[in-house]
Amino acid sequence: MRDSRPKLLMIEDDVGLQRQLRWAYDNYQLLIAGNRTEALAILREERPAVVTLDLGLPPDPDGISEGMAALRDILAHAPSTKVIVASGHGERSSAREAIAQGAWDFYQKPIDFDSLGHIVGRAFHVHALEAENNRLAQTLSTLAPNGLGQIISADPEMLKLIRTAKRVADTRATVLIRGGSGTGKHLFARGLHEESARSKGSFVTLNCAAIAEASLETALQHEIEQADGGTLFLDDVESLPLAFQAELLRYLEKRTVTRPGDHRPIPIHTRIVCATSHAPEPMIADGRFREDLYYRLAEVVLHLPPLADRPGDAVLLARHFIQRDAPALNPQVRDLAEDAIAALDAWSWPGNVREVENRVKRALVLAEGRHLGAHHLDLAGATTEVEDSVSDLKSAREEADRQAIRRALARTGGNIAAAARALGVSRPTLYELIRNYGLQAPSS
Numbered sequence: 001m002r003d004s005r006p007k008l009l010m011i012e013d014d015v016g017l018q019r020q021l022r023w024a025y026d027n028y029q030l031l032i033a034g035n036r037t038e039a040l041a042i043l044r045e046e047r048p049a050v051v052t053l054d055l056g057l058p059p060d061p062d063g064i065s066e067g068m069a070a071l072r073d074i075l076a077h078a079p080s081t082k083v084i085v086a087s088g089h090g091e092r093s094s095a096r097e098a099i100a101q102g103a104w105d106f107y108q109k110p111i112d113f114d115s116l117g118h119i120v121g122r123a124f125h126v127h128a129l130e131a132e133n134n135r136l137a138q139t140l141s142t143l144a145p146n147g148l149g150q151i152i153s154a155d156p157e158m159l160k161l162i163r164t165a166k167r168v169a170d171t172r173a174t175v176l177i178r179g180g181s182g183t184g185k186h187l188f189a190r191g192l193h194e195e196s197a198r199s200k201g202s203f204v205t206l207n208c209a210a211i212a213e214a215s216l217e218t219a220l221q222h223e224i225e226q227a228d229g230g231t232l233f234l235d236d237v238e239s240l241p242l243a244f245q246a247e248l249l250r251y252l253e254k255r256t257v258t259r260p261g262d263h264r265p266i267p268i269h270t271r272i273v274c275a276t277s278h279a280p281e282p283m284i285a286d287g288r289f290r291e292d293l294y295y296r297l298a299e300v301v302l303h304l305p306p307l308a309d310r311p312g313d314a315v316l317l318a319r320h321f322i323q324r325d326a327p328a329l330n331p332q333v334r335d336l337a338e339d340a341i342a343a344l345d346a347w348s349w350p351g352n353v354r355e356v357e358n359r360v361k362r363a364l365v366l367a368e369g370r371h372l373g374a375h376h377l378d379l380a381g382a383t384t385e386v387e388d389s390v391s392d393l394k395s396a397r398e399e400a401d402r403q404a405i406r407r408a409l410a411r412t413g414g415n416i417a418a419a420a421r422a423l424g425v426s427r428p429t430l431y432e433l434i435r436n437y438g439l440q441a442p443s444s
């Protein structure tokens, strides 16, 4: 008989623990992997909705490098998977890092089977709700804004990038999208596709980092053909091995492919959009990325700023995600609490927009009441000394000035001239402000 229990993949290298897990979670179809390779094979084959991941995997059982690599692979392959990471030895910082990279939740080792069971149960629940939500969103997609219009920002630099993207969407120009993890590269790539006449063709994503070198040649060829009349999105393009860089260049020059065993070139009309979170210049300088290919791929460059450099956007995005996800996850929740707004502004967002999205989703699941507080977002420590001192308009404005100055100084590495320029004041004025507000003047 077919097993109808939900599939749960547990990645754990300790054989004794594996046995206990099987025994503790018999309400799931338990799939167990002892390392990253096994885990990925199972993921491809079985598509489990929820995965638990021990960050300390061989060959790095005492560190987290292999576990973090596994997390990236899982999410690259199946982004909707709910990954719950185990942090050993009371290591909260590695759990935080994993959450910033897209893990859904974490638990502390040694395992308490009951509480892990609750987290797993909730993860399945949220996954099912999201799947349902996506299904509804698909049905409603004719009404919802699509393309570049879905990109939320009030930041002048971002708005400029969106305008540029709109202008080039319906051309053949290749576009390279740069930006840190979770800054919205994929969203821009999709938007470029949706706002072009090619939106009738397919949008095909090839993740150059997630594919084994042995299968890249066929993958590249196959995906270029798949995207005929549409868009081919090459994600993590910097990982393309040199041999395939040559092949891609050949395609871009001839706009044809040939099938194995057949020498007739087949013309293909595919728009190429690439993304990278690495600076290409050093890779070009030391020969890992072909310069000629780079210029072919980067006819237009969109460089997405980190979220920390878009003041106000974190709050805007958090509100957007509440509106979008509260109906499915927690319809009671309407908005952010005051302390959450302060914390969202103060946090440094290493995981950029994806981190906002993950924190809001998690908070929605946890919160009771109408407002999400800083503690629901796990940002209770992130507020600055600001909020309780703000009593009237004058001190609020002064505090805002103080923050803007601190941020400008931080961003310019303490360079007064550059900070003054960024703030739109003269150097003497900035010196005076620093003195008046009792800020630390940078030593030069």
Ligand SMILES: Nc1ncnc2c1ncn2[C@@H]1O[C@H](COP(=O)(O)OP(=O)(O)OP(=O)(O)O)[C@@H](O)[C@H]1O
Binding pocket: 150, 151, 152, 153, 179, 180, 181, 182, 183, 184, 185, 186, 187, 188, 277, 317, 353, 354, 357
């Ligand atoms: N400006 C934005 N407005 C609304 N949603 C956004 C915005 N930027 C990113 N997102 C959402 O945040 C998540 C991460 O964005 P996306 O996948 O595009 O990032 P990425 O740059 O491709 O990340 P990575 O480098 O990790 O692949 C997605 O769910 C995306 O829809």
Ligand SMILES: [Mg+2]
Binding pocket: 185, 186, 235
């Ligand atoms: Mg991406």
